[in-house]
Amino acid sequence: MAGEAIRVLDDKCVGCTLCVKACPFDAVAMIEVEGAAGAKKRRLARIDLARCTLCGACVTACKFDAIEMTEKAAAPAADLGAYRNVWVFAEQHDGEIQSIAYELLGEGRKLADALGAELWAVLLGAEIAGKASELTARGAQRVLVADRPELAYFQDEPYAAVLADMARRHRPAVLLCGATTVGRSLVARVAVALNTGLTADCTGLAIDPATKDLLQTRPAFGGNIMATIVCPHTRPQMATVRHKVMKEAVADPARQGRVVAEEIAEALLKSRTRRLRFVPEVETTVNIAEADIIVSGGRGLQKPENFAVIRELAEVLGAGVGASRAAVDAGWIPYSHQVGQTGKTVCPKVYFACGISGQIQHLAGMSSADVIVAINKDPEAPIFRVATYGVVGDLLKIVPLLSATLRRSLGK
Amino acid sequence: MHIVVCIKQVPETADVRINPETNTLMREGVQSIINPFDMYAIEEGVRVKEKTGGRVTAISMGPPQAEAALREAVAMGVDAGVLISDRAFAGSDTWATSYTLAMAIRKLGDVDLVLCGKQASDGDTAQVGPGIATQLDLPQITYVRKIEELEAKRVVAERLLETGFESVEAPLPCLLTVVKEINEPRLPSLKGKMAARKAQIPVWTAADIGADPARIGLQGSPTKVVRIFTPPPRQGGEILRGEPEAIVPRLAEKLRGVLVGG
Structure with missing residues (x-):
């Protein structure tokens, strides 16, 4: 392994598997090797260099200094000063x-x-x-x-x-x-x-x-x-x-x-590309990428007309309207509203997830919101695990009621 | 017309879970898939070929097992796949990756259209597409949701912006990055699956593409990861149960501070 950018020092490795767990790329595995005559088999870590991205997570995780990463000679430094x-x-x-x-x-x-x-x-x-x-x-x-x-x-x-x-x-x-x-x-x-x-x-x-x-x-x-x-x-x-x-x-x-x-x-x-026309989106009132508050609807809305309750709450709060992939794929709302891995990543102060179960792809797009409010009839929905406030119940009753209550209390 | 689609093999995010005890990623049994955005790029490449004629080549930079992603692309209708694989590529950041893919595209020769997914689901950078365009000195149209027109020397595409969309014209060769809205990827046909099984997937190393060793892998990457950690898991909060008339005022009261303050 000499000459590789990263290697396991076999004399220090105790086979604890901390590095295996730490690797985000599944590049570390344990192998068994024969010990000295009569001794027990030893477990040692091995790094699959085809998968390794040299991120160093295993180096940090190892409590025994058994993984060594050699920084190659630095590129000739420009005059950084x-x-x-x-x-x-x-x-x-x-x-x-x-x-x-x-x-x-x-x-x-x-x-x-x-x-x-x-x-x-x-x-x-x-x-x-x-x-x-x-x-x-x-x-x-x-x-x-x-x-x-x-x-x-x-x-x-x-x-x-x-x-x-x-x-x-x-x-x-x-x-x-x-x-x-x-x-x-x-x-x-x-x-x-x-x-x-x-x-x-x-x-x-x-x-x-x-x-x-x-x-x-x-x-x-x-x-x-x-x-x-x-x-x-x-x-x-x-x-x-x-x-x-x-x-x-x-x-x-x-x-x-x-x-x-x-x-x-x-x-x-000089530009080789040329803009022929620009068409503003009519549907969007608030751009969700910039919104302080986002109200999102998902499959739990059951039909496209029910997006009206989402829009109403958004209007009361001056919020952007978001959607889960399920709602977008069903054609209820344009793709530009989709929050999540194949849509937009948003970071509002408050995020309302209404009728959204909270698949990991959706969470990837919104879990950094300061406050998450989840409204869902399924108490087991994963969205409740990240919600600051979770309401178990029928969103078609709860959301309009919330709009009315907030309209009064916010004086709008 | 020769269309090149750049694809990446990524872990299926749905399978990535955090072990709550050790706070580390649980990777056991995690499947590798083609980056979701690249599926739209493959589909669009195949659609262009079906409409205007020509051929589609998929390329992927990655470990030997990324060959499976290229076979899947062939099953969807891509004509050929090339794996760009070499230990020397380990540790590549987006600069080195775009350089490497650009060198592979150069080796392919006459290329009219390069298609990439908007971003990869593991890194989420959206940097490699424009990076390749710059390395090859090609014009680019990013975030494409529709190819409106495509002729021998010209493309018109709709680019999705935060506030709407714009229609952009570019000469060929040109690089496009595509969003989900552009199409619905097909399932592989039986014929496609047979082609995928039989396909020869050549492997190009750093030497094969004529890459400068100083510009690839860790050595060629201006950025370095110095620390990787798992963020503290988000704690579930308070669950309100009961009649809507009873819980909604309580919720409104709790939210009052953040909504007014916001």
Whole structure:
């Protein structure tokens, strides 16, 4: 096994199987080997390198220091010290800066302070420069503005080219972006172009006090495990963050910052793709990815007309309307409302699951909500295991009653 | 037209359970499946072929057992599968993965359309599709819910956005990532299953695709996992039982704080 990136030190392994249990990839198994003459058979751990992703979970789990991971020689480090500030990509639609940008500024401020660096925002759009003050008011010390008609709305290639170009010239240490459709499509291109790392959907960000690296924590396997990821040898350290995970920076109009109009080379603005038309969705009143409150309906609604009770409660609360896969597959509501593994991942303050049993694929999309309210007639439904408040009963009675009660008590 | 579909073998999430005592993943008997989003990519590739002619090649980067995923793709109507497998790929992050798949697509030669699922259900990053497009300098349309038009040198597709959808035109070759709404994957036909059994699935190593050793696997990955842990399991809360008239006011009272505060 010599020369492999990870190996079990047989003289230290006691066959306890802690590593087998810790492996998220099913890559560790026990084998039996003959002991010395007369001695009992020994059990030893063996790592299947075809499955191993070198995540190090077994190394941490082993109480006997019996698993050794050799970090290969680091790639020649670029001059990392030249990369200083914390950047936030300020996503805008139709000239309106999206709330995710303010959430990133809130988090970016903490990171910039921990690094002793500045917090900058990057704003791409057309006739957009006037909006930069909304970013400085929320703590951006500098706003780099690319104000060009070609950047009016998101187009993958020019946006990626302009952002990568700015990063090459100004060298940020950290670049944060929303884990939105736009953000995920954009920065995945930028990271490859800059030959640097990108971590998706972070729920926790911090600066390692010793190395000053960005510690990026994110869920994987539908939230069943969490991983902390670093990008030690390249810059910028790039991460996307989901909506509603970080706290919005509060605006203070007294705050000042520099707004810098960036020179944009024509070549960067070329796009091979072309938007032919944009069709807003009529059904959505509140975008569930951004919603503070979501009311979701599932199979328990029995028929599409009954979504009316879900919509009513959503209307009372100013909430978004979500749905389980079962309701979407039945054609009761468009796919854009689906919450869960093959739909959207949401992170509201309050999530109402009405007539949703709570299959693991659904839980993967909503279990990070602060408060979960489950209404279901089956007391054994798995949704009750994650619910903050569970109501066992007929949702067609309970939800309208709840709407009426809350309408009164919230004075709406 | 040559269509390439990139697929990944993932653990069936429905089977992944946490052992409440040890707080670790219980992997016993966990089945491997094709990433759900990749099923839509396979189906769309086969539909395009049926409509416009041409051939579909599925590629997968993974351990030797990922060959099963490629055979399943063949059973669904894909013409050929190639497994990209090498110990040197272990530890690849999305950068190294997109580089590796891009090198394999280069080796395939004339490719008009690359299809990927929106994201994989185990990593959930949605980064590899755009990463491949950038590595190959291809235009991309992500989150595609419908291919509206497809001609020899041009594609028009509907991209799903948070606030609606947009119709986007791109020249070929182009890379698309697809969402669930795009189609309903078929079940393999008997003929397909026979083809899958007989299919030769070549294995391409790092050397076969001409990959730069410094850009693959752990070495080629800018990101490193430093810690893996299980989140504290969410505790079940309070269950309210009784007549709706009695419990709804109690629930409303409990929620008042969070709803107003929110």
